[in-house]
Amino acid sequence: MGKFQVMDHPLIQHKLTIIRDKNCGTKVFREVVDEITMLMAYDVARDMPLKDVEIETPIAKTTSKTLAGKKVAIVPILRAGIGMVDGIMKLIPAAKVGHIGMYRDEKTLEPHEYFVKLPADINQRQIFVVDPMLATGGSSIMAIDALKKRGASNIKFVCLVAAPEGVKALRAKHPDVDIYTAALDDHLNENGYIVPGLGDAGDRLFGTK
Numbered sequence: 001m002g003k004f005q006v007m008d009h010p011l012i013q014h015k016l017t018i019i020r021d022k023n024c025g026t027k028v029f030r031e032v033v034d035e036i037t038m039l040m041a042y043d044v045a046r047d048m049p050l051k052d053v054e055i056e057t058p059i060a061k062t063t064s065k066t067l068a069g070k071k072v073a074i075v076p077i078l079r080a081g082i083g084m085v086d087g088i089m090k091l092i093p094a095a096k097v098g099h100i101g102m103y104r105d106e107k108t109l110e111p112h113e114y115f116v117k118l119p120a121d122i123n124q125r126q127i128f129v130v131d132p133m134l135a136t137g138g139s140s141i142m143a144i145d146a147l148k149k150r151g152a153s154n155i156k157f158v159c160l161v162a163a164p165e166g167v168k169a170l171r172a173k174h175p176d177v178d179i180y181t182a183a184l185d186d187h188l189n190e191n192g193y194i195v196p197g198l199g200d201a202g203d204r205l206f207g208t209k
């Protein structure tokens with residue numbers, strides 16, 4: 001079974017409180033999502049493999065560590081996932097970015113795939129799927145289905161706020177996927193929103209409604 005980790009570092013908790021507040025405007029919301037994602041990326045990358053390289057410091061020759069192994073692809077689930085790309089890119093600037101477009105039918109709450117554009121070598125990459133809200137789990141399950149269909153196997157899912165219902169559904173369907181979240185909230189309401197959550201992450205990031 002993959003990992004399930006709530007990344008409750010004090011800085012992350014503090015910043016999450018800022019964006020949960022309904023009075024937080026679009027500019028600050030976007031900036032703070034970026035900061036939280038960067039802080040999370042630091043720890044999500046903790047198990048990236050290293051290899052030895054020989055280098056020369058100004059003082060002596062030495063053996064030192066450098067990243068080895070799989071290259072990274074960040075895959076935001078459109079549209080809210082886009083808000084989490086730059087935070088990871090700040091720490092892993094060579095990552096490629098794929099996009100998966102999902103929308104949620106507002107009546108049935110069922111997710112639908114409408115766009116998939118991925119790096120050609122996606123099957124050889126360590127993939128970070130990002131979406132701020134893990135609500136029913138429907139979109140993340142479909143996005144990961146879409147990735148696996150194209151040969152991807154090494155997948156981590158990173159969100160900001162998760163509902164227990166979504167965590168359960170995602171782990172049941174994709175038990176190999178590690179899940180990282182900044183908070184595990186209470187429940188989903190009848191409209192599919194996470195309670196207490198932070199509202200519609202896409203609307204809050206992009207200033208729409």
Ligand code: URA
Nearest residue numbers: 135193194199200201
């Ligand atoms: N998507 C959101 O943006 N917010 C929720 O609370 C649930 C799904």
